[in-house]
Amino acid sequence: MDKKKTLSRRTLLKVAGAGALGGAVALGLDKLGVFPGQNPQRPEPAAEAMARRRNPGNGDDISLLGYGCMRLPMLPRAIAPNGPEIDEAAALRLIDHAMAHGVNYFDTAYPYHKGMSEVVVGKALSRYPRNSFYLADKMPTFLNPDLAAAKEIFATQLERCQVEYFDYYLLHNIQTAAAYRKVYEENGVLDFLLREKAAGRIRNLGWSFHGDKEALEYLLSRDTRWDFALVQFNYHDILHGYAARPGGGRSTGAEPAPSLWLMEKMVASGIPMMLMEPLLGGRLARLNKKTLAILQAERPQASAASWAFRYAASLPNVLTILTGMTYMEHLQDNLHTFCPLEPFSEKDLAALKKALDGFLSQENIRCTACGYCMPCPYGVDIPALFTHYNRCVDDEHIPRGARNAEYDRARRAFLVGYDRSVPELRQAGRCTGCAKCIPLCPQKIDIVQEMARIGKFVETLKTQV
Ligand code: SF4
Ligand code: SF4
Structure with a gap:
Protein backbone atom coordinates (compact mmCIF):
# COMPACT_ATOMS: atom_id res chain seq x y z
CA MET A 1 0.00 0.00 0.00
CA ASP A 2 1.23 3.49 -0.74
CA LYS A 3 -0.64 5.18 1.98
CA LYS A 4 1.29 5.21 5.21
CA LYS A 5 -0.79 5.03 8.28
CA THR A 6 0.35 6.01 11.70
CA LEU A 7 -1.29 4.84 14.85
CA SER A 8 -0.42 5.80 18.36
CA ARG A 9 0.71 3.02 20.63
CA ARG A 10 -2.32 3.66 22.80
CA THR A 11 -4.73 3.37 19.89
CA LEU A 12 -2.98 0.30 18.66
CA LEU A 13 -3.14 -1.36 22.05
CA LYS A 14 -6.78 -0.49 22.26
CA VAL A 15 -7.48 -2.02 18.88
CA ALA A 16 -5.30 -5.04 19.46
CA GLY A 17 -6.58 -5.47 22.95
CA ALA A 18 -10.23 -4.65 22.77
CA GLY A 19 -10.96 -5.72 19.25
CA ALA A 20 -13.48 -4.61 16.74
CA LEU A 21 -14.57 -7.66 14.85
CA GLY A 22 -14.54 -11.26 15.79
CA GLY A 23 -14.06 -14.60 14.11
CA ALA A 24 -12.99 -18.03 15.10
CA VAL A 25 -11.52 -21.22 13.99
CA ALA A 26 -10.69 -24.46 15.63
CA LEU A 27 -8.03 -27.00 15.10
CA GLY A 28 -10.17 -30.06 15.69
CA LEU A 29 -9.47 -31.96 18.85
CA ASP A 30 -13.16 -32.40 19.53
CA LYS A 31 -12.45 -35.84 20.94
CA LEU A 32 -10.36 -34.18 23.60
CA GLY A 33 -13.29 -32.04 24.58
CA VAL A 34 -12.00 -28.75 23.27
CA PHE A 35 -15.27 -28.07 21.48
CA PRO A 36 -17.44 -27.99 24.59
CA GLY A 37 -20.38 -26.51 22.84
CA GLN A 38 -20.16 -28.46 19.61
CA ASN A 39 -23.54 -29.73 18.65
CA PRO A 40 -23.78 -32.17 15.73
CA GLN A 41 -27.36 -31.03 15.18
CA ARG A 42 -26.30 -27.44 14.50
CA PRO A 43 -27.40 -26.45 11.01
CA GLU A 44 -24.59 -25.78 8.55
CA PRO A 45 -23.91 -22.08 8.13
CA ALA A 46 -24.68 -20.46 4.79
CA ALA A 47 -21.84 -19.39 2.51
CA GLU A 48 -23.26 -15.85 2.49
CA ALA A 49 -22.71 -15.62 6.25
CA MET A 50 -18.92 -15.97 5.91
CA ALA A 51 -17.09 -12.91 7.26
CA ARG A 52 -15.15 -11.21 4.49
CA ARG A 53 -12.55 -8.48 4.22
CA ARG A 54 -11.93 -6.29 1.22
CA ASN A 55 -8.34 -5.75 0.15
CA PRO A 56 -8.02 -1.94 -0.06
CA GLY A 57 -5.33 -2.30 -2.73
CA ASN A 58 -7.40 -4.10 -5.36
CA GLY A 59 -10.89 -4.80 -4.01
CA ASP A 60 -10.40 -8.57 -3.57
CA ASP A 61 -13.24 -9.82 -1.40
CA ILE A 62 -11.46 -12.35 0.82
CA SER A 63 -12.96 -14.79 3.29
CA LEU A 64 -11.69 -14.06 6.78
CA LEU A 65 -11.20 -17.78 7.26
CA GLY A 66 -8.32 -18.81 5.03
CA TYR A 67 -7.31 -22.39 4.30
CA GLY A 68 -3.68 -23.12 5.18
CA CYS A 69 -2.70 -26.18 3.16
CA MET A 70 0.34 -27.40 5.08
CA ARG A 71 -1.55 -29.91 7.22
CA LEU A 72 -3.74 -31.77 4.76
CA PRO A 73 -5.16 -35.17 5.81
CA MET A 74 -2.78 -38.10 5.41
CA LEU A 75 -3.34 -41.73 4.48
CA PRO A 76 -2.80 -44.28 7.23
CA ARG A 77 0.67 -45.79 7.16
CA ALA A 78 -0.71 -49.22 6.20
CA ILE A 79 -2.14 -47.77 2.98
CA ALA A 80 0.93 -45.67 2.22
CA PRO A 81 3.83 -48.01 3.00
CA ASN A 82 6.33 -45.95 0.99
CA GLY A 83 6.04 -42.94 3.24
CA PRO A 84 3.63 -40.19 4.18
CA GLU A 85 1.04 -39.49 1.50
CA ILE A 86 -1.84 -37.02 1.37
CA ASP A 87 -5.30 -38.58 1.52
CA GLU A 88 -6.33 -36.89 -1.70
CA ALA A 89 -10.02 -37.86 -1.56
CA ALA A 90 -10.33 -36.48 1.97
CA ALA A 91 -8.43 -33.31 1.03
CA LEU A 92 -10.71 -32.72 -1.96
CA ARG A 93 -13.79 -33.21 0.25
CA LEU A 94 -12.46 -30.64 2.69
CA ILE A 95 -11.68 -28.10 0.00
CA ASP A 96 -15.07 -28.63 -1.63
CA HIS A 97 -16.81 -28.15 1.71
CA ALA A 98 -14.78 -25.01 2.37
CA MET A 99 -15.62 -23.58 -1.06
CA ALA A 100 -19.30 -24.40 -0.59
CA HIS A 101 -19.32 -22.45 2.66
CA GLY A 102 -17.63 -19.28 1.51
CA VAL A 103 -13.91 -19.95 2.07
CA ASN A 104 -12.11 -18.52 -0.94
CA TYR A 105 -8.47 -18.04 0.16
CA PHE A 106 -6.08 -21.00 -0.11
CA ASP A 107 -2.44 -20.85 0.92
CA THR A 108 0.12 -23.42 -0.18
CA ALA A 109 3.92 -23.47 -0.52
CA TYR A 110 6.70 -25.27 -2.34
CA PRO A 111 7.83 -27.41 0.63
CA TYR A 112 4.39 -28.23 2.08
CA HIS A 113 3.95 -31.99 2.01
CA LYS A 114 7.12 -32.10 -0.11
CA GLY A 115 5.41 -30.38 -3.02
CA MET A 116 2.27 -32.49 -2.91
CA SER A 117 0.23 -29.76 -1.23
CA GLU A 118 0.57 -27.67 -4.41
CA VAL A 119 -0.43 -30.66 -6.54
CA VAL A 120 -3.50 -31.60 -4.47
CA VAL A 121 -4.65 -28.02 -3.98
CA GLY A 122 -4.20 -27.43 -7.71
CA LYS A 123 -6.25 -30.48 -8.53
CA ALA A 124 -9.02 -29.48 -6.12
CA LEU A 125 -9.27 -25.89 -7.28
CA SER A 126 -8.94 -26.68 -11.00
CA ARG A 127 -12.59 -27.84 -10.81
CA TYR A 128 -13.75 -24.30 -9.99
CA PRO A 129 -13.84 -21.12 -12.06
CA ARG A 130 -10.49 -19.34 -11.67
CA ASN A 131 -12.14 -16.17 -10.41
CA SER A 132 -13.95 -17.97 -7.58
CA PHE A 133 -10.87 -18.38 -5.34
CA TYR A 134 -7.64 -16.69 -4.37
CA LEU A 135 -4.52 -18.85 -4.44
CA ALA A 136 -1.32 -18.02 -2.55
CA ASP A 137 2.05 -19.70 -3.10
CA LYS A 138 5.61 -18.94 -2.01
CA MET A 139 9.23 -18.80 -3.22
CA PRO A 140 11.28 -21.09 -0.92
CA THR A 141 13.88 -18.67 0.46
CA PHE A 142 15.44 -21.45 2.55
CA LEU A 143 16.63 -23.20 -0.65
CA ASN A 144 18.70 -20.10 -1.40
CA PRO A 145 17.69 -20.23 -5.08
CA ASP A 146 19.75 -18.46 -7.71
CA LEU A 147 17.92 -16.83 -10.61
CA ALA A 148 17.75 -19.97 -12.77
CA ALA A 149 16.49 -22.07 -9.87
CA ALA A 150 13.88 -19.46 -8.92
CA LYS A 151 12.57 -19.40 -12.50
CA GLU A 152 12.31 -23.17 -12.52
CA ILE A 153 10.60 -23.27 -9.13
CA PHE A 154 8.05 -20.66 -10.18
CA ALA A 155 7.25 -22.50 -13.43
CA THR A 156 6.90 -25.76 -11.50
CA GLN A 157 4.53 -24.12 -9.04
CA LEU A 158 2.25 -22.81 -11.79
CA GLU A 159 2.21 -26.27 -13.33
CA ARG A 160 1.60 -28.11 -10.07
CA CYS A 161 -1.21 -25.74 -9.12
CA GLN A 162 -2.71 -25.84 -12.63
CA VAL A 163 -3.02 -22.06 -12.80
CA GLU A 164 -1.75 -19.31 -15.06
CA TYR A 165 -1.23 -16.85 -12.23
CA PHE A 166 -1.05 -16.63 -8.46
CA ASP A 167 -3.30 -14.15 -6.71
CA TYR A 168 -0.88 -13.80 -3.82
CA TYR A 169 2.79 -14.72 -4.03
CA LEU A 170 5.21 -14.56 -1.12
CA LEU A 171 8.91 -14.51 -0.42
CA HIS A 172 8.68 -17.42 1.99
CA ASN A 173 9.81 -17.20 5.59
CA ILE A 174 12.11 -14.17 5.71
CA GLN A 175 14.25 -14.61 8.81
CA THR A 176 17.20 -12.27 8.38
CA ALA A 177 18.07 -9.24 6.28
CA ALA A 178 21.17 -11.10 5.09
CA ALA A 179 19.15 -14.03 3.72
CA TYR A 180 16.75 -11.62 2.00
CA ARG A 181 19.63 -9.67 0.42
CA LYS A 182 21.35 -12.81 -0.80
CA VAL A 183 18.36 -14.43 -2.50
CA TYR A 184 16.26 -11.50 -3.59
CA GLU A 185 18.84 -8.78 -4.28
CA GLU A 186 22.17 -10.43 -5.10
CA ASN A 187 20.60 -13.41 -6.93
CA GLY A 188 18.12 -11.13 -8.72
CA VAL A 189 15.07 -13.14 -7.65
CA LEU A 190 13.07 -10.09 -6.60
CA ASP A 191 13.48 -8.45 -10.02
CA PHE A 192 12.35 -11.70 -11.60
CA LEU A 193 9.23 -11.82 -9.42
CA LEU A 194 8.48 -8.18 -10.17
CA ARG A 195 8.67 -8.99 -13.87
CA GLU A 196 6.27 -11.89 -13.29
CA LYS A 197 3.96 -9.45 -11.56
CA ALA A 198 4.17 -7.02 -14.47
CA ALA A 199 3.35 -9.93 -16.79
CA GLY A 200 0.26 -10.77 -14.72
CA ARG A 201 1.45 -14.11 -13.36
CA ILE A 202 1.54 -12.63 -9.85
CA ARG A 203 -1.29 -10.31 -8.82
CA ASN A 204 -0.01 -9.39 -5.35
CA LEU A 205 3.57 -9.68 -4.09
CA GLY A 206 4.44 -9.93 -0.41
CA TRP A 207 6.41 -11.95 2.11
CA SER A 208 5.96 -14.19 5.11
CA PHE A 209 7.96 -13.28 8.16
CA HIS A 210 9.60 -15.13 11.04
CA GLY A 211 12.49 -12.79 11.51
CA ASP A 212 14.24 -10.37 13.78
CA LYS A 213 13.87 -6.61 14.07
CA GLU A 214 16.59 -5.85 11.57
CA ALA A 215 14.94 -8.05 8.95
CA LEU A 216 11.59 -6.31 9.26
CA GLU A 217 13.13 -2.83 9.26
CA TYR A 218 15.04 -3.78 6.12
CA LEU A 219 11.97 -5.14 4.32
CA LEU A 220 9.96 -2.04 5.18
CA SER A 221 12.72 0.28 4.03
CA ARG A 222 12.79 -1.10 0.46
CA ASP A 223 11.34 0.83 -2.44
CA THR A 224 9.38 -2.22 -3.49
CA ARG A 225 5.67 -1.94 -3.06
CA TRP A 226 4.63 -4.82 -0.81
CA ASP A 227 0.99 -5.63 -1.45
CA PHE A 228 0.56 -7.73 1.68
CA ALA A 229 2.44 -9.70 4.33
CA LEU A 230 1.88 -12.95 6.15
CA VAL A 231 2.70 -12.48 9.81
CA GLN A 232 2.40 -14.61 12.91
CA PHE A 233 0.20 -13.22 15.68
CA ASN A 234 -1.80 -14.79 18.47
CA TYR A 235 -3.39 -13.55 21.67
CA HIS A 236 -0.87 -15.38 23.83
CA ASP A 237 2.17 -13.53 22.50
CA ILE A 238 0.48 -10.15 22.26
CA LEU A 239 -1.14 -10.15 25.68
CA HIS A 240 1.88 -11.68 27.40
CA GLY A 241 4.11 -9.23 25.55
CA TYR A 242 6.30 -12.06 24.36
CA ALA A 243 8.79 -12.09 21.58
CA ALA A 244 8.69 -15.10 19.34
CA ARG A 245 9.53 -17.33 22.27
CA PRO A 246 8.20 -17.61 25.80
CA GLY A 247 11.34 -18.22 27.81
CA GLY A 248 14.77 -16.73 28.23
CA GLY A 249 17.91 -18.29 26.82
CA ARG A 250 16.19 -20.62 24.43
CA SER A 251 16.53 -18.88 21.11
CA THR A 252 19.41 -18.89 18.71
CA GLY A 253 20.82 -16.24 16.47
CA ALA A 254 19.23 -12.82 16.48
CA GLU A 255 16.46 -12.00 18.91
CA PRO A 256 13.05 -12.56 17.32
CA ALA A 257 10.92 -9.48 16.90
CA PRO A 258 8.51 -9.06 19.83
CA SER A 259 4.87 -9.43 18.81
CA LEU A 260 3.70 -6.02 19.93
CA TRP A 261 6.62 -4.25 18.25
CA LEU A 262 5.91 -6.23 15.10
CA MET A 263 2.25 -5.30 15.22
CA GLU A 264 3.03 -1.60 15.65
CA LYS A 265 5.42 -1.68 12.71
CA MET A 266 2.99 -3.52 10.49
CA VAL A 267 0.10 -1.22 11.27
CA ALA A 268 2.25 1.86 10.74
CA SER A 269 3.35 0.46 7.36
CA GLY A 270 -0.26 0.16 6.23
CA ILE A 271 0.49 -3.18 4.58
CA PRO A 272 -2.56 -5.48 4.69
CA MET A 273 -1.90 -8.59 6.71
CA MET A 274 -2.67 -12.25 6.41
CA LEU A 275 -2.33 -13.90 9.81
CA MET A 276 -0.74 -17.26 10.49
CA GLU A 277 -0.47 -19.48 13.54
CA PRO A 278 -3.27 -17.73 15.48
CA LEU A 279 -3.54 -20.97 17.52
CA LEU A 280 0.20 -21.16 18.21
CA GLY A 281 0.49 -24.46 16.38
CA GLY A 282 -2.80 -25.73 17.80
CA ARG A 283 -1.83 -25.16 21.40
CA LEU A 284 -4.40 -22.43 21.97
CA ALA A 285 -7.05 -24.93 20.85
CA ARG A 286 -6.10 -27.20 23.70
CA LEU A 287 -6.15 -25.18 26.87
CA ASN A 288 -5.75 -26.77 30.26
CA LYS A 289 -8.87 -27.31 32.39
CA LYS A 290 -8.33 -24.29 34.61
CA THR A 291 -7.92 -21.92 31.68
CA LEU A 292 -10.81 -23.40 29.72
CA ALA A 293 -13.16 -23.17 32.71
CA ILE A 294 -12.64 -19.40 32.91
CA LEU A 295 -13.47 -18.99 29.22
CA GLN A 296 -16.45 -21.34 29.41
CA ALA A 297 -17.88 -19.34 32.27
CA GLU A 298 -17.99 -16.38 29.89
CA ARG A 299 -19.11 -18.23 26.72
CA PRO A 300 -20.26 -21.79 27.45
CA GLN A 301 -20.79 -22.69 23.79
CA ALA A 302 -17.49 -21.41 22.45
CA SER A 303 -14.52 -23.66 21.67
CA ALA A 304 -11.08 -22.76 22.99
CA ALA A 305 -9.91 -22.09 19.45
CA SER A 306 -12.78 -19.72 18.76
CA TRP A 307 -11.34 -17.32 21.34
CA ALA A 308 -8.04 -17.27 19.49
CA PHE A 309 -9.72 -16.65 16.15
CA ARG A 310 -12.09 -13.98 17.34
CA TYR A 311 -9.18 -12.18 18.97
CA ALA A 312 -7.07 -12.49 15.82
CA ALA A 313 -9.91 -11.12 13.72
CA SER A 314 -10.05 -8.06 15.95
CA LEU A 315 -6.49 -7.02 15.07
CA PRO A 316 -6.12 -4.14 12.59
CA ASN A 317 -5.46 -4.51 8.84
CA VAL A 318 -6.20 -8.23 8.77
CA LEU A 319 -7.53 -9.63 5.51
CA THR A 320 -7.58 -13.33 6.31
CA ILE A 321 -6.63 -15.73 9.07
CA LEU A 322 -4.95 -18.91 7.95
CA THR A 323 -5.44 -22.19 9.67
CA GLY A 324 -4.58 -25.74 8.69
CA MET A 325 -7.70 -27.86 8.76
CA THR A 326 -6.91 -31.56 8.70
CA TYR A 327 -10.31 -32.99 9.54
CA MET A 328 -13.88 -32.09 8.70
CA GLU A 329 -14.60 -31.34 12.39
CA HIS A 330 -11.96 -28.61 12.26
CA LEU A 331 -13.50 -27.04 9.22
CA GLN A 332 -17.06 -27.31 10.48
CA ASP A 333 -16.27 -25.75 13.82
CA ASN A 334 -14.36 -22.97 12.11
CA LEU A 335 -17.23 -22.27 9.75
CA HIS A 336 -19.56 -21.85 12.71
CA THR A 337 -17.19 -19.34 14.20
CA PHE A 338 -16.75 -17.27 11.04
CA CYS A 339 -20.32 -17.51 9.75
CA PRO A 340 -21.19 -15.04 11.07
CA LEU A 341 -18.43 -13.47 13.03
CA GLU A 342 -19.16 -12.23 16.54
CA PRO A 343 -17.31 -9.09 17.60
CA PHE A 344 -14.68 -9.49 20.29
CA SER A 345 -15.73 -7.32 23.22
CA GLU A 346 -14.05 -5.64 26.19
CA LYS A 347 -15.71 -8.29 28.34
CA ASP A 348 -14.18 -11.03 26.21
CA LEU A 349 -10.80 -9.38 26.55
CA ALA A 350 -11.08 -9.26 30.34
CA ALA A 351 -11.97 -12.96 30.45
CA LEU A 352 -9.14 -13.84 28.10
CA LYS A 353 -6.59 -11.94 30.17
CA LYS A 354 -7.81 -13.64 33.32
CA ALA A 355 -7.67 -17.07 31.68
CA LEU A 356 -4.25 -16.42 30.24
CA ASP A 357 -2.67 -15.84 33.64
CA GLY A 358 -0.39 -18.80 34.10
CA PHE A 359 -1.25 -20.51 30.82
CA LEU A 360 1.68 -21.33 28.56
CA SER A 361 4.33 -20.54 31.07
CA GLN A 362 8.01 -19.86 30.68
CA GLU A 363 8.51 -23.60 30.70
CA ASN A 364 6.77 -24.17 27.38
CA ILE A 365 8.87 -24.72 24.30
CA ARG A 366 7.58 -22.58 21.52
CA CYS A 367 7.20 -25.34 18.96
CA THR A 368 4.31 -25.04 16.53
CA ALA A 369 4.84 -28.60 15.23
CA CYS A 370 5.38 -27.21 11.72
CA GLY A 371 7.89 -29.98 10.94
CA TYR A 372 10.32 -27.68 9.06
CA CYS A 373 13.18 -29.15 11.13
CA MET A 374 12.38 -32.69 10.01
CA PRO A 375 13.59 -35.21 9.13
CA CYS A 376 16.33 -35.36 11.73
CA PRO A 377 19.23 -37.38 10.28
CA TYR A 378 19.36 -39.36 13.52
CA GLY A 379 15.64 -40.10 13.60
CA VAL A 380 14.66 -37.82 16.48
CA ASP A 381 10.97 -36.86 16.30
S1 SF4 B 1 8.48 -28.48 14.45
FE1 SF4 B 1 10.69 -28.08 14.41
S2 SF4 B 1 10.88 -26.30 13.05
FE2 SF4 B 1 8.73 -26.37 13.64
S3 SF4 B 1 8.64 -25.02 15.45
FE3 SF4 B 1 8.94 -27.12 16.20
S4 SF4 B 1 11.15 -27.27 16.46
FE4 SF4 B 1 10.81 -25.52 15.14
S1 SF4 C 1 20.34 -35.04 16.04
FE1 SF4 C 1 18.42 -34.32 15.12
S2 SF4 C 1 17.42 -33.22 16.78
FE2 SF4 C 1 19.54 -33.45 17.38
S3 SF4 C 1 20.53 -31.57 16.71
FE3 SF4 C 1 20.80 -33.10 15.04
S4 SF4 C 1 19.06 -32.73 13.66
FE4 SF4 C 1 18.58 -31.72 15.61
Missing part, protein backbone atom coordinates in the same frame (compact mmCIF):
# COMPACT_ATOMS: atom_id res chain seq x y z
CA ILE A 382 11.44 -33.23 17.25
CA PRO A 383 7.82 -31.99 16.99
CA ALA A 384 6.37 -35.04 18.77
CA LEU A 385 8.80 -34.63 21.65
CA PHE A 386 8.11 -30.93 22.08
CA THR A 387 4.36 -31.49 21.76
CA HIS A 388 4.42 -34.07 24.53
CA TYR A 389 6.55 -31.89 26.77
CA ASN A 390 4.31 -28.85 26.27
CA ARG A 391 1.18 -30.88 26.85
CA CYS A 392 2.58 -32.08 30.15
CA VAL A 393 3.44 -28.52 31.18
CA ASP A 394 -0.10 -27.39 30.30
CA ASP A 395 -1.71 -30.32 32.11
CA GLU A 396 0.59 -29.97 35.12
CA HIS A 397 2.20 -33.34 34.53
CA ILE A 398 5.69 -32.03 35.10
CA PRO A 399 7.06 -33.58 38.29
CA ARG A 400 8.30 -30.89 40.70
CA GLY A 401 10.79 -32.67 42.92
CA ALA A 402 10.50 -35.99 44.68
CA ARG A 403 9.12 -34.47 47.86
CA ASN A 404 6.13 -32.93 46.16
CA ALA A 405 2.85 -34.73 46.98
CA GLU A 406 1.96 -34.86 43.28
CA TYR A 407 5.34 -36.18 42.21
CA ASP A 408 4.39 -39.83 41.62
CA ARG A 409 1.27 -39.01 39.64
CA ALA A 410 3.03 -36.43 37.47
CA ARG A 411 6.08 -38.66 36.98
CA ARG A 412 3.95 -41.59 35.82
CA ALA A 413 1.85 -39.43 33.52
CA PHE A 414 4.93 -37.88 31.93
CA LEU A 415 6.82 -41.13 31.37
CA VAL A 416 3.86 -43.19 30.13
CA GLY A 417 2.90 -40.44 27.72
CA TYR A 418 6.50 -40.03 26.60
CA ASP A 419 6.85 -43.66 25.56
CA ARG A 420 3.45 -43.68 23.93
CA SER A 421 3.98 -40.46 21.99
CA VAL A 422 7.48 -41.18 20.73
CA PRO A 423 9.06 -44.58 19.98
CA GLU A 424 12.31 -45.14 21.83
CA LEU A 425 14.49 -44.78 18.75
CA ARG A 426 13.08 -41.32 18.15
CA GLN A 427 13.37 -39.95 21.68
CA ALA A 428 15.45 -37.02 22.93
CA GLY A 429 18.33 -39.24 24.07
CA ARG A 430 19.05 -40.03 20.40
CA CYS A 431 19.94 -36.43 19.61
CA THR A 432 23.64 -36.16 18.75
CA GLY A 433 23.66 -32.38 18.95
CA CYS A 434 24.59 -32.08 15.27
CA ALA A 435 22.54 -28.82 15.11
CA LYS A 436 21.40 -29.42 11.51
CA CYS A 437 17.83 -28.72 12.58
CA ILE A 438 18.44 -25.34 14.21
CA PRO A 439 18.64 -23.06 11.15
CA LEU A 440 15.46 -24.68 9.81
CA CYS A 441 13.30 -23.70 12.77
CA PRO A 442 11.29 -20.53 12.12
CA GLN A 443 10.65 -20.19 15.86
CA LYS A 444 14.40 -20.05 16.51
CA ILE A 445 14.26 -22.73 19.15
CA ASP A 446 17.61 -23.98 20.38
CA ILE A 447 16.64 -27.57 19.60
CA VAL A 448 19.96 -29.00 20.76
CA GLN A 449 19.61 -27.37 24.14
CA GLU A 450 15.97 -28.41 24.51
CA MET A 451 16.72 -32.01 23.52
CA ALA A 452 19.49 -32.16 26.08
CA ARG A 453 17.16 -30.71 28.70
CA ILE A 454 14.33 -33.15 27.95
CA GLY A 455 16.73 -36.10 27.71
CA LYS A 456 18.25 -35.26 31.10
CA PHE A 457 14.82 -34.69 32.60
CA VAL A 458 13.60 -38.10 31.43
CA GLU A 459 16.72 -39.84 32.71
CA THR A 460 16.25 -38.22 36.11
CA LEU A 461 12.60 -39.29 36.24
CA LYS A 462 13.50 -42.85 35.32
CA THR A 463 16.13 -43.17 38.03
CA GLN A 464 14.51 -41.04 40.75
CA VAL A 465 11.70 -43.28 42.02
